[in-house]
Amino acid sequence: MNEVLALARPEIRALVPAAAHVNGIPSAVRLHANENPWADEADVSPTALNRYFDGQPQALVEALAAHYGTSPRNVLVTRGSDEAIDLIVRAFCRAGQDRILVCTPTFGMYRFSAEVQGADVVAVPLSPDFRLDAGLLLARWTPEAKVVFLCSPNNPTGNALEPEAVERVLAALAGRAIVAIDEAYLEFSGQPGFLGSLPRHPGLVILRTLSKAHGLAGARCGAAIAAPALIELLGRIMPPYALPGPTVAAALDALRPERLARMRTRIEAIVGERMRLAAALAALPGVARVWPSEGNFLLVEFRDAARALGASAEDGLLLREFPRQPKLEASLRITIGSRAENDRLLAALERA
Ligand SMILES: Cc1ncc(COP(=O)(O)O)c(C=O)c1O
Numbered sequence: 001m002n003e004v005l006a007l008a009r010p011e012i013r014a015l016v017p018a019a020a021h022v023n024g025i026p027s028a029v030r031l032h033a034n035e036n037p038w039a040d041e042a043d044v045s046p047t048a049l050n051r052y053f054d055g056q057p058q059a060l061v062e063a064l065a066a067h068y069g070t071s072p073r074n075v076l077v078t079r080g081s082d083e084a085i086d087l088i089v090r091a092f093c094r095a096g097q098d099r100i101l102v103c104t105p106t107f108g109m110y111r112f113s114a115e116v117q118g119a120d121v122v123a124v125p126l127s128p129d130f131r132l133d134a135g136l137l138l139a140r141w142t143p144e145a146k147v148v149f150l151c152s153p154n155n156p157t158g159n160a161l162e163p164e165a166v167e168r169v170l171a172a173l174a175g176r177a178i179v180a181i182d183e184a185y186l187e188f189s190g191q192p193g194f195l196g197s198l199p200r201h202p203g204l205v206i207l208r209t210l211s212k213a214h215g216l217a218g219a220r221c222g223a224a225i226a227a228p229a230l231i232e233l234l235g236r237i238m239p240p241y242a243l244p245g246p247t248v249a250a251a252l253d254a255l256r257p258e259r260l261a262r263m264r265t266r267i268e269a270i271v272g273e274r275m276r277l278a279a280a281l282a283a284l285p286g287v288a289r290v291w292p293s294e295g296n297f298l299l300v301e302f303r304d305a306a307r308a309l310g311a312s313a314e315d316g317l318l319l320r321e322f323p324r325q326p327k328l329e330a331s332l333r334i335t336i337g338s339r340a341e342n343d344r345l346l347a348a349l350e351r352a
Contacts, residue, residue, distance in 0.1 A: 002229050003175040004203045007146055012091050017236045047245030055240050057248050063255045064223050073228040076235050081184055081207040081222035086113045087234045088180050092146040093119035101145040105325050110149040130157040134168040151182040153189050156333040158293030160191045170201045180205045187213030187267055189294030202227040213267055214254045221251040270296050274336045280346050301331045311352030317345050
């Protein structure tokens with residue numbers, strides 16, 4: 001057996017995928033799926049909502065593969081990268097036996113999915129300046145840690161992981177663990193990402209999403225990109241009609257060339273605002289440090305974070321705090337908004 005599949009839960013390897021009965025002859029009368037025969041007159045969706053939608057719509061799989069520069073065989077469309085994270089944990093971690101390994105501080109969904117699954121979490125700290133310490137990660141890794149989550153650029157610290165450190169982890173854990181690299185914010189960075197490492201690492205999964213740069217957070221559409229055997233395994237545990245038709249239509253539309261051109265302009269605007277906001281925040285007396293960021297957010301250490309949070313809230317501005325996160329108690333994560341929103345935040349913090 002493929003050594004990567006051998007890491008998966010035996011019952012998932014043995015699972016017969018739930019049958020989806022949507023791929024038929026387009027002109028056929030569908031009396032096989034217990035749907036309602038009428039689309040309501042008020043149904044304004046681009047796909048008839050009375051019908052179940054294809055689990056992995058080929059057109060979207062192909063469009064995402066073309067967009068990310070890979071083959072359709074390497075792509076699984078998911079309901080946001082959150083679902084991909086959950087699928088990976090469920091496919092590889094046996095409750096009460098297996099673990100995931102995360103590099104903290106990082107995105108909370110890895111831990112959440114593991115806890116739901118009953119899998120322990122090994123937290124390996126990033127270095128004081130939030131770099132990946134490959135030596136420490138490998139020293140803390142044990143065979144029970146079936147999945148290692150890396151996030152680049154990392155949420156909430158904003159930095160991209162160094163390719164040498166990531167490659168060292170990938171090489172050392174080849175055939176021993178799945179390494180999932182979450183690239184939710186890659187479009188805001190100047191980095192190429194780790195898709196190029198895929199042919200050399202059958203246990204690597206890259207997570208991408210349309211939620212951030214493409215502005216489709218509400219549509220819930222992401223992609224897991226990996227070797228075909230891994231894609232087939234993860235797809236096996238998705239419910240048969242998982243992707244809503246309107247989501248698929250919205251995602252396909254977002255991948256049209258005009259929309260992609262608009263997306264690039266908006267990314268430029270966000271990156272420009274990120275630089276402007278970082279400089280303006282760093283000049284405020286209440287700010288102790290603004291961390292460099294390659295995402296659409298800034299991690300900012302305040303002299304009095306509660307006061308900054310309170311002043312922002314008074315003006316109706318929500319910021320993210322980390323009261324229980326070691327090393328981040330005095331920090332807030334600020335999403336880059338529009339120019340007007342960022343100015344409003346600066347004014348609120350100046351008053352504070
Ligand atoms: C690092 C990271 N990964 C994944 C996600 C979830 O993205 P999605 O909307 O695709 O589920 C987020 C959302 O904030 C994130 O910060």
